[in-house]
Amino acid sequence: MSKYILWFKEISSKDVPLVGGKNASLGEMIKELSEKGIQIPDGFALTTKAYWYYLKENKVDKKLKEIFVKFDPKSLQSLKETGKAARKAILQAKFPKDLEKEILASYYELSQKYNQKNTDVAVRTSGVAEDQPTMSFAGQFETYLNIKGKEDLLNAIKKCIASTFSDRAIAYREEKKVPHLKFGLSVGIQKMVRSDLASAGVIFTLDTETGFPDVILINSSYGLGEILVKGRVTPDEFYVHKPTLRQGFKSIILKNLGRKDKKYVYSKTGGLKEVNVLSAQQLKFSLTDEEILILAKWSCLIEKHYKIPQDIEWAKDGKTGLLFIVQSRPETVHAPKDTKFYEEYKIKTAKKPILTGTAIGNKIGQGKVRIIPNISQISKFQKGEVLVTKMTDPDWVAAFPLASAIVTEEGGRTCHAAIVSRELGIPAVVGVKGATKILKNGQLVTVDCVSGGR
Incomplete structure (x- = not known):
């Protein structure tokens, strides 16, 4: 019996404290829904026991306590320094021998099942507070795809553990009031679909x-x-x-x-x-x-x-x-809502919009445009501005709560910008062709998400 690893078929939805929401759901579906024709790729999970064992054996848990004593959640610079120091401590640590042996034995067993020497896998994090009805943690942790062989697998798992302390994950936990040093992590290793x-x-x-x-x-x-x-x-x-x-x-x-x-x-x-x-x-x-x-x-x-x-x-x-x-x-936005009241916003203008896209949420935002071409310039963004960019990914999350609205040139209703802005209650319009060229910095705009879906 493995000390630190469970196969998906051994897991159910009751195992969230051990394997996080994502892995618990995979195990539950394999057990309960495979017989109804739903196909789910096989795999296994490193439990939160493996996560804490990795930290304690390398004395990283003590280092993290020291690092977070100095953390100022109101400072973006402190966020960057804290995240960098925490990730460095984790990445410099080594897998305990017995844990490494278990991981590789399970990987080779999975490869054998698919008649391959080193099968291609997805390596994903599954947080214990993640995928709960009020939190999406959308994209807060790293995922590594098309991973093959011993070295790449171990490196991907280590990077997943380090991503517990990515700047965006720290910022999101602060926003949701989740304690940083009590937050456990599981890592799922799943056969890739081509x-x-x-x-x-x-x-x-x-x-x-x-x-x-x-x-x-x-x-x-x-x-x-x-x-x-x-x-x-x-x-x-x-x-x-x-x-x-x-x-x-x-x-x-x-x-x-x-x-x-x-x-x-x-x-x-x-x-x-x-x-x-x-x-x-x-x-x-x-x-x-x-x-x-x-x-x-x-x-x-x-x-x-x-x-x-x-x-x-x-x-x-x-x-x-x-x-x-x-x-x-x-689903983290509508499912947890207490629907005892109905909110409605109205826009008082007959003007035609200068740009259109896919509206996210049902609110109205207003502010001065700030075009941010890439994440390296995010420090220029000021509270109350309208964030305009080609697209966002999870690294942008720290800036989201400052925005009065968000406009992106690419993306649909299920992209990262849409999921997080919807959850935070920030009006957003995605898939707006030409937004970064037509809109100008400092231009006062209204972002209307109530007058229609597009």
């Missing part, structure tokens, strides 16, 4: 903006799903009507073609690389109607099992043509 040869995406089992429960929203793009979550493309968007789907109808009610000009594929040296999508392929939907309906039916089954709206990640294997669910967690 979606670099097909498509992948995200599903919400309700309308992300209104919370309307009778639809399923599916976002899809070519290649690995990371590109969609990071907001680097504007994905295809499909809506399916749940009540008529349950009655046996092919109830796809909306199909919007996205701007899928880039995709992530496997790099020959490991990891991923970004490539352009052929023009002819960009003009086609990345899922067939049949595949949309299969994913919608699976999503209904997952939601029914958990009895709460879900945020689901899926992938299609380009080698086999099979669909897989790779993650499912509670």
Whole structure:
């Protein structure tokens, strides 16, 4: 019996304290939903016991206490210094021999199952306070894809542990009042799905903006799903009507073609690389109607099992043509709401908008434009400004609470900027073509998320 590792098939939703929300959900679905036809790639989890063992054996737990004594949460400079020192302490540590042996034995067993010497895996963090109904921790920790072999696997796990103290994860925990040194981490190692040869995406089992429960929203793009979550493309968007789907109808009610000009594929040296999508392929939907309906039916089954709206990640294997669910967690914005009252915002103008995109949330924001081309210039951003950029990723999170609104040129309803701004209650418009060229620094603008979805 392993001391520090559990296979997904050994895990259930009761094991959140041991393996975090993400891994507990994978184990629960493999146990309870595989028999209903839902396909989930196999894998195993390093438990929080492994995390604390790694820290204590290397005396990193004591170093972290010393580092956080000096932390000033109101200072961006202190955030950077604290994060850097914490990550350095973790990365310089070594795996205890017995833990390393367990990890590699499990990895080789997983490889054998898929008839490979060193199989390709995804290495993902699964936090103990993560994926809870009021917190998404969307993108706060690192994920490493297309990892093969002993050295790369151990390095990826170590980097996942270090990402507990990324600047963005520290900032998010401060915002959500989660104690830094009591926050445990599990690491999941899961067989990869070859979606670099097909498509992948995200599903919400309700309308992300209104919370309307009778639809399923599916976002899809070519290649690995990371590109969609990071907001680097504007994905295809499909809506399916749940009540008529349950009655046996092919109830796809909306199909919007996205701007899928880039995709992530496997790099020959490991990891991923970004490539352009052929023009002819960009003009086609990345899922067939049949595949949309299969994913919608699976999503209904997952939601029914958990009895709460879900945020689901899926992938299609380009080698086999099979669909897989790779993650499912509670939806964090509408599900926890106490709906005893209804909020409505109105905009008092008849002017036509200068730019349009996909509205996130149902609020109105106003302020002076601040165009931030990349993360290195984020320190220029001031409280109350409207953040305008090509796209955001999790490194931008520290600036989000300062923004009166957010505008990005790329991304859809399920990208990182959309999930976090929705959760923080900040109006955002994503997929706004030409925003960084047409808007000017200092320009006073109103960001309207109430006058329509687009």
